[in-house]
Amino acid sequence: MTYELHYWPGLQGRGEFVRLALETAGADYVDIARGQDGLERMTDVFDDPAQPHPPFAPPVLKDGDLLIGQTAAILLYLGPRLGLAPDSEGDRLWTHQIQLTIADLVTEAHDTHHPVATGLYYEDQMAEAARRAADFRANRLPKFLDWFERILTRNPTSGGGPWLVGDRTTYADLSLFQALEGLSYAFPKAMARLLPDRPRLQRLHAAVLTLPRLRAYIDRGPRIPFNQQDILRRYPELDD
């Protein structure tokens, strides 16, 4: 069965968290919005009045008749099917809990450049963005990074390895890698200050880059570069 991923074509965004799982597992999937009539086919998923479970927003995964929205729900579904989830219910819940916390971090990071309204331009909310970004850099970002460092340190079944849950790669590892990538794009100065004291985060980031299929995807594409339409954006004035 070929999975369909429905997400905006011009950015990594939240779709990239799903893509990294599909790519790392070598899964058969189509990135609908990047193909022929892609945006129309994506829009159909949201606008089809016969769709009993219309999603609220992209990304959406389609697997046969099943349509799943919300990034963390998609990964909850894909994890076991792609060999990227642990075996026990407790560990699966823990992996999902980590994913939800990564999602919270990504939302807060996004809101640094759009603290008033996603429907307005950044230029219309620069003063508010400056205040929110200052708090994010000083308080929220270190709090999140500390938590990830802590749970990496405490993983009771890591076997000395670099992963968040147990001794195998899960989708949460890929998502944390992706969050770190986005944060380093958007806040290079803040991350250059924060990462050296957090060796487990660095180790996880490096370990993900050794996964052969993921490495090939990053080196050869079709990964889209980070850009100023993405969830995380580089505004130097927000990264002091």
Place this chain on the structure above:
Amino acid sequence: MTYELHYWPGLQGRGEFVRLALETAGADYVDIARGQDGLERMTDVFDDPAQPHPPFAPPVLKDGDLLIGQTAAILLYLGPRLGLAPDSEGDRLWTHQIQLTIADLVTEAHDTHHPVATGLYYEDQMAEAARRAADFRANRLPKFLDWFERILTRNPTSGGGPWLVGDRTTYADLSLFQALEGLSYAFPKAMARLLPDRPRLQRLHAAVLTLPRLRAYIDRGPRIPFNQQDILRRYPELDD
């Protein structure tokens, strides 16, 4: 087994989404932070260095050795155990997806009064709050309410009933009820404008109030009234 709920004692907050499920099912649980040495016992869950899966933030559910953070993950776990989740995997994912969208709405509603920093007082971000709340009332709130109305209308197995998924109450119904309660507390004028055109939302809200155990909990307590320390707060200037 007695569940332990760990959440701040003085507000409904995100803990209330878990409480409503536990109360509606008549589950055996202890609201730790409201009991003897409650805040200390709650803090221990976060600070215990021997805890392999320390949560990021309250609410936290403890079931024996299992500790679960993130409201939606807690309800994903509790749903089937409390008889508040549908049977099939597809419907359970759909219920979870709805819950995650309710969580997004609650976060956006919270951010209307704290758009800059949760660590600052409202009084230190009133100008930003006014702008964010205006966008929330005009764009985001109607968009969310329309989506809930739409999925209530489309529920293919409702059997004519009022529920979001299938023909039985799920935790998502209780959570949507709770979100509507909070929004009507915080934005009475906006909600009085928006609800009349959305009959399915009104019907769901009324139907939840007929559930005997939930009704008793709301009438007799120990439900805490909404207040100005809660996630959703009533600032009349934000509700134009």
